[in-house]
Structure formats: structure tokens, C-alpha cells
Amino acid sequence: MRRTVVLGAALLLLLGVGAAVTRLRVFANFECRATADRMLSRPRCRRPARPGPPLKAPAMSLRRAWLCLPAEPCQPCVRVRLALPAAELDGVRGLQLNFLELGSNRASWLQVWRRHQAPDSKPWQVQFDCFPAESGQQVLVSLHTIPDRGLAISRSHLVAAELPGPAFTHTWVPESRAIEVWVPEGPAVMVRLCHQLALECEELPQPFHRQVLVHGGYHVSLPYEFLVPCLCIEASYPDHDSPRSKHCPFRDLPAAYGPELWSSVHFHDYSTSSKDQMAMVLSTRCPLHPQATLCWREMAAEVSPCHDIPNSTASEEEQAYILDEVDVHPQLCFRFSYGNSSHVECPHRTETAWNVSVSVWGLQLRLHLTSSVPAAFSAALCQHQGGQCQPEAPFYTVTATEGSAPGELALLLPVQVLGSCVLVWRSDVRFAGKQLLCPDVSHRHFGLLGLALAVGLVMIVLLLNCRSTWRPADGALSRRPVLLLYSPDSEEHLGLVCTLAEQLRAGLGCDVRLDLWEAGSVGRVGALPWLYAQRGHVGCQRGTVLLLWSQGSAQLFHQWQVGVVSRIPGDAHDVFGAAMACLHGEMSAVGHGSGWVLAYFSRLCSPRDVPRLLRPLPTYRLPRQLPGLLGALRGSPPALRRCRRGRVRGLLHRLLEAGAREGRPPPQPPEVATGT
Incomplete structure (x- = not known):
């Protein structure tokens, strides 16, 4: 039924444009x-x-x-x-x-x-x-x-024998996009360019249609629109029903018309994601029947290479090319081949039925999949070898079932080795392109991995050496929630924020509240309501609001101050801006931000970057003052003597500096846009 509908549309289209017979x-x-x-x-x-x-x-x-x-x-x-x-x-x-x-x-x-x-x-x-x-x-x-x-x-x-038509010679003038026709001495001759179809040589479209009377011994220049195989020169005498002579010089000259052949073709896209079908109809000047196969384009740019997909030849009827069980995607394209030339035509719709993004969680990759159609998705880690990234077992699969509402699916993959990338594709169809995503835990970003391992190691050392000191009087640090706020000004800052949050949660058992971990809730209720709800919960539980500062935070704080002074409302959808409004209100009411703590990473910030209005807040420089920060989160200062402060601080610095020397590129933020 689907094939009949597409072919019917193709037939109407071809009739409308005067397609080749x-x-x-x-x-x-x-x-x-x-x-x-x-x-x-x-x-x-x-x-x-x-x-x-x-x-x-x-x-x-x-x-x-x-x-x-x-x-x-x-x-x-x-x-x-x-x-x-x-x-x-x-x-x-x-x-x-x-x-x-x-x-x-x-x-x-x-x-x-x-x-x-x-x-x-x-x-x-x-x-x-x-x-x-x-x-x-x-x-x-x-x-x-x-x-x-x-x-x-x-x-x-x-069927009478054909009388010879008038003689003529021609010259192709490519720089003028014209053909010069010479008529020898003798009677005048009518000449024209035409497209030879099955039965007739049809006239060129306006303004290229010209039928010119050329006297013997003279010549005429006839411009053409496209240099195509069926472009012919036809000559006849002015008499009615005179014999005609015709020559089609480019029919067997693919090297000449190859570059222009595909410019003369109109591609009409009938692909549909809901039916998993790719379909294109060609409107051509000549009776062409190119072969069509699938290929996957690395990027959306036209200059990007398109890798062939084996055994993916489309069926053709009435110049309509159809292939079923296809993951319709803007980068999954038809490659049309004719003679020694080819052309890649991708679906004309840019929207996709599904999208994927990747985030880094410690030593795991988390894939976020959204799909508007029922589908199954597979993913696998891969390693770059010889310009290719081949998937390696095991494969991970998740399915969006029939009748389920469009929403998010999640897959967790372990990062087994440095330099890992991940391939994601639809696995419920025959033909699908594999999207390649390479988060910044690759060999180019040892700095992030070293930093994450260093912070993790430090947390373990601190736990082992300061177990009794860090244990709160009521028995567990996890009973005090921590609301972690930051400014999303750089990927490196985001990476450090996530690493610290994960170590506080996993290593120390803190009840960490982070907007990146509750993106669905933030998007549903809005940044300002979410922030005030979290602030109220932290306050009721005698927890701490940890504000991680950076140079970018200082710039955003200045912009926020300008908006307050000029009475121009800031962006209520920005968690950082909402946090500044909340802190400003609390400091104005009681004179200081009770329950607020400020910390900054020494690699990204200096004490001068902390605004004067925020300097009354307890401030900690990381990693040097990490034990003090942990004490503040606990609710009392740490016993530095029992924590062997000097030894821990030295170990912390050595690990972090070693990680920094390995590579300086910034770590990956929690959400990375889909790439191929």
C-alpha cells in the first residue's frame, strides 16, 4: 500500500513536469x-x-x-x-x-x-x-x-525509407555554454537543440528553446541549459515535413556531461520516519535510470564523505526509488550512480525521529535517547583504527515500545579503556547509520581523567585518615543535604563540579542536590521554583548551600548586579541568576548568608574574583582547603591534627598537579550535543 501511494505520487509528478519517456x-x-x-x-x-x-x-x-x-x-x-x-x-x-x-x-x-x-x-x-x-x-x-x-x-x-536530411557540422563551446552549428553552402536550414526522448526530440525549456533559420555558408550559436546525454542537434529544411537530420554528440561522452548531469535532475523527497521508508522521485531531462544505494554521511555538510552501506540498493519504478526498513535520518542518504559519475542526495527534512546525547559520570558514559517513534537502539564502545571506529562487544540495547509516550531512554556504558568512543544506532531496522560520539575521556583528555581519579583518591585517603574526625556527632554526614550551585561558564568548571559532587555523594554519602541530576524537574517547574524548593529543604535539614565560584561566575555576577541596579529583570530560567537573587535576599534580610558556603578551584579562580559583597561568606580554596570545606559541610571545623593536614594537603597537590600536567583540555560537561 505504501509503495502504491509513493508510486502514484511519482506518476502525478512526472506527468506534471513532462518527464522523459x-x-x-x-x-x-x-x-x-x-x-x-x-x-x-x-x-x-x-x-x-x-x-x-x-x-x-x-x-x-x-x-x-x-x-x-x-x-x-x-x-x-x-x-x-x-x-x-x-x-x-x-x-x-x-x-x-x-x-x-x-x-x-x-x-x-x-x-x-x-x-x-x-x-x-x-x-x-x-x-x-x-x-x-x-x-x-x-x-x-x-x-x-x-x-x-x-x-x-x-x-x-x-514505412517509407528515410530520406537524408540536411548536412551540418557543430562545435561545442563549453566556456559559452553553447553549441555552434555550421551549415555548408547551399539552401537555408532550420536548426535547433532538443532533448531526445523515446519517440520525439522535445524542445528545450524557455529561454533556451530556439529554432533558427541559417543560410548556407553561415553558422549560429545555440545556448543550452545543461549538458546532458540526450542533448541533440536537429536540422531540417524550411519545407513542411522535410527530412530531418539529427546528431546527439554527448550520448556516449560521459566525461563531458558528468559534472552537469545531476544539476539537471530534480529530487523529490517522499521519505517518512513513521513508516521507516526512504523514497525519492526523479524528474529528469533525459530518460535516465541511475542506480541508487544508501550511504552514511559523517557530517551534515555536503563536502563530508558518505560511506556506502552494503546491500542497500533501492528498487526503481517510474523513476521512483524506494527502500523499506530504513532509519530515516538527514545523514542517511541515497547515492545515485550513472555511468562514471555519482551524486549524493540526502532527505530534505532536517528533523529526526530520535536524538542522542552523552554525558560522563565518573568512569561511565550515560546515553540519553529521545524517540518520537517506537524503536530499539543499540550502543557499543569502539576504538579508532585506520580512520574507522568499529563496534566492540558487548552491545547494549534499549527499546521504546509501541504505544508508549515519547520520552527519554537511558543507557549506561562503562569506559573500559582510554580513548573510547561510542556508536549508537537503531537496531530494529535493516538499514541505519551509526552515530559516533566521542566524549572527552579520550586520549586527548588525560587531564580530566587524572583529575577525577585524583579527587577520588584524595577522598578515599581523607576518609581513611580522618574517619573519626569527619563522622558527625549524629552518626552520618549524609543526613545533612548539600545544595551545590555553580555558573556554567566553562566545560572545565562543569567537569570539576560534577567530579566533586559525585565524590561527595558516592564517597562520603552526602545528600547532594545538583540541577544536572534533576534536569527533568528543573525543566518541569522552572529554575526559580526549583531553587527555592531545594533551598527550603536544605534549610529545614540544617544543610549547606555550596556555591562553587570561578572567573566566569564573577562576570555573570556583575551582569546580574547591573540588572538589579537598572531594575531590568534577569533570566528567571537561569539557576545561577536565581541563586544570586536568593542569596541577595537572605543577606539583605539577616546581614549574612546563613547556611551558605563559597569555594573555588585554584586553577580557575583567585580570591580577587570573589565579589566584595560575597566575601563575608565562609570561603575555601580547593584543593588546599578541602578538609576545611568538608568540616563546614559537616557543621563543625575539622580536627586538623588528627587529619594529618600537611600530609593530606601534599598528597592532594601532587595528585592534582600530575593530572594537570598530563593534558590541559577541559573535561566534558554532563550534556554533550549529539555528533557524528
Whole structure:
């Protein structure tokens, strides 16, 4: 059914644009279908785009024409026109034409069937193009109805030998995009450029259609629109029905027309994600039948290479190319090949049925998948080798079931080795491109991994050495919640924020509240309501609001201050801006921010970057003053003597500096845009 709909749309489109004829045709003034023997193959049956003057019924008209099928020399043929009175067609379902070439006894037949038997008072007008015949042969054509109602017509036609047409020579002038035609001394000649289709050489579209009278001994320059295989030069004398001569110089010259061939083609995209089907219809100047296969483009840019997908040849009918069970994606494209040239055409719709992003959580990759259609997705780690990234077992799969509401799916993958990338693809279809995502835990970012491992190691050391000191009086640090706030000004800052939050949660058991971990809730209720709700919870539980500062925070704080002074409201959707408004209100009410603590990483910030208004807050420099920060989160200062402060601080610095020396590129933020 889907294929029928696409082919129907393709047929209407091709009729509308005057597409090239690639096989025999039957024109009728009613809906019809045609069958024939092997010699004629199966003709196409359609309504005439430009119907000529009707014949007076009953009548049969025969005339000579030229049949030029692809990859075959042109040959003469007999065109048949019929006009049958409606009064004699009561109960008639179809017609049969019988052909006989008398000299060779070569015979053939054609049947034309009416699709609908609705009453119609109009005469039947039918034209068949056309029965191949040899020059100089007599062709007999007879007609009878199906079923037989006694109506029979017979005519014969002599296929006369073709007289030679006028002589001419030509020169291709590519820099002028024109062909110069020279006429030798003698009578004047009419010349034109045309597109040779199956039966006729059709005129070029305006403004390139020109039919020029050239006197003997002169020449004319004829411009063309595109250099295509069916571009021909036709010459005739000014007399009516004079013999014509024709030359198609580029038919066997693919090196000449290759660069322009695809510019002359219009691609009409009928692909649909909901049906997992890729479909394109071609409108061409010439009767072309290129081969179409799938390929995956690395990036959306047209210059990006497109890698072929094996065994993905599309079926073609009526210049409509269809392939089922496909993950329709803007980077999964058709590669059309004709002769020695090819062209990549991608779906014209840029939206996708699913999207994926990746975030780094310690030594795990978390894939966030959203899909608007029921689908199954697979993912696997891969390693770059020779420009390719081949998936390695095991494969991880998640499924969005039929009838479920569109939403998020999640996959967790371990980072087994440095330099890992991940491939993600739809696994419930035959053809799908694999999207490549490489988060910044690759070999180029040892700094982040070293830093994460260092912070983790330090936390373990601190836990082992200061277990009794850090243990709160009431038994557990986890009972005091920590609301962690920051400014998203750099990827490196985000990476450090996530690392510290994860270590506080996993290593120390803190109840850490972080907007990155509650993105769904923030998006649902809004930044300001979410922040005030979290602040209220932390206050009720005697917890701490930890504000992680950076140079970017200072710039954002200044912008926020300017907005407050000028009474221009800030962005209520920004958690950092909402946090500043909340802190400002608390400090104005009680004179200091009770329950607020400020910390900064020495690599990204200095004490001068902390605004004067915030300096009354307890401030800690990380990593040097990490034990003091942990004591503040606990609710009391740490016993530095029992924590072996100097030894821990030295170990902390050595680990962090070693990680920093390995590589300076910033760590990956929790959400990374999808890439290929």
C-alpha cells in the first residue's frame, strides 16, 4: 500500500513536469491499463498531457515515428491513433490491436483495458506509441473489441525509407555554454537543440528553446541549459515535413556531461520516519535510470564523505526509488550512480525521529535517547583504527515500545579503556547509520581523567585518615543535604563540579542536590521554583548551600548586579541568576548568608574574583582547603591534627598537579550535543 501511494505520487509528478519517456506508451481519454506480448514489453498507460485534435469516430490513423529507447539506436515505428463511438462500446471492457509486418511475418499484439465501467457518452480516443518496423516494410494493423461486439477495423501502412536530411557540422563551446552549428553552402536550414526522448526530440525549456533559420555558408550559436546525454542537434529544411537530420554528440561522452548531469535532475523527497521508508522521485531531462544505494554521511555538510552501506540498493519504478526498513535520518542518504559519475542526495527534512546525547559520570558514559517513534537502539564502545571506529562487544540495547509516550531512554556504558568512543544506532531496522560520539575521556583528555581519579583518591585517603574526625556527632554526614550551585561558564568548571559532587555523594554519602541530576524537574517547574524548593529543604535539614565560584561566575555576577541596579529583570530560567537573587535576599534580610558556603578551584579562580559583597561568606580554596570545606559541610571545623593536614594537603597537590600536567583540555560537561 505504501509503495502504491509513493508510486502514484511519482506518476502525478512526472506527468506534471513532462518527464522523459523510457518505454512504450498508451494514451487514452479514460483510466486504462495495457498489456502486450514480449516484443512490445509492457507499455505504460496514461492520460495525454497535451491532447491533440480528436479523430472523428470510428477511425484508425497510422503514421511513421521514431522510437529511441535507452542504449539502443533509433528505429522507425508505426504510431496508431483510434477513435471509437461510445454507442458501439456498450459492455466493451477493452481493445486488442494486432500487428503484422508483412515482409518478415513478424507479429505482435497489444491490449488496452478500461479500469472502470462507468457509463460514458464520449468516444474512446486511444494512441499507441509505437510498433517497431523496418524501413520499406508494409505493416498491417487490425482492431477488435473485448468482448467482441462486431466492431473491427484494419489499416496498413508503408514505412517509407528515410530520406537524408540536411548536412551540418557543430562545435561545442563549453566556456559559452553553447553549441555552434555550421551549415555548408547551399539552401537555408532550420536548426535547433532538443532533448531526445523515446519517440520525439522535445524542445528545450524557455529561454533556451530556439529554432533558427541559417543560410548556407553561415553558422549560429545555440545556448543550452545543461549538458546532458540526450542533448541533440536537429536540422531540417524550411519545407513542411522535410527530412530531418539529427546528431546527439554527448550520448556516449560521459566525461563531458558528468559534472552537469545531476544539476539537471530534480529530487523529490517522499521519505517518512513513521513508516521507516526512504523514497525519492526523479524528474529528469533525459530518460535516465541511475542506480541508487544508501550511504552514511559523517557530517551534515555536503563536502563530508558518505560511506556506502552494503546491500542497500533501492528498487526503481517510474523513476521512483524506494527502500523499506530504513532509519530515516538527514545523514542517511541515497547515492545515485550513472555511468562514471555519482551524486549524493540526502532527505530534505532536517528533523529526526530520535536524538542522542552523552554525558560522563565518573568512569561511565550515560546515553540519553529521545524517540518520537517506537524503536530499539543499540550502543557499543569502539576504538579508532585506520580512520574507522568499529563496534566492540558487548552491545547494549534499549527499546521504546509501541504505544508508549515519547520520552527519554537511558543507557549506561562503562569506559573500559582510554580513548573510547561510542556508536549508537537503531537496531530494529535493516538499514541505519551509526552515530559516533566521542566524549572527552579520550586520549586527548588525560587531564580530566587524572583529575577525577585524583579527587577520588584524595577522598578515599581523607576518609581513611580522618574517619573519626569527619563522622558527625549524629552518626552520618549524609543526613545533612548539600545544595551545590555553580555558573556554567566553562566545560572545565562543569567537569570539576560534577567530579566533586559525585565524590561527595558516592564517597562520603552526602545528600547532594545538583540541577544536572534533576534536569527533568528543573525543566518541569522552572529554575526559580526549583531553587527555592531545594533551598527550603536544605534549610529545614540544617544543610549547606555550596556555591562553587570561578572567573566566569564573577562576570555573570556583575551582569546580574547591573540588572538589579537598572531594575531590568534577569533570566528567571537561569539557576545561577536565581541563586544570586536568593542569596541577595537572605543577606539583605539577616546581614549574612546563613547556611551558605563559597569555594573555588585554584586553577580557575583567585580570591580577587570573589565579589566584595560575597566575601563575608565562609570561603575555601580547593584543593588546599578541602578538609576545611568538608568540616563546614559537616557543621563543625575539622580536627586538623588528627587529619594529618600537611600530609593530606601534599598528597592532594601532587595528585592534582600530575593530572594537570598530563593534558590541559577541559573535561566534558554532563550534556554533550549529539555528533557524528
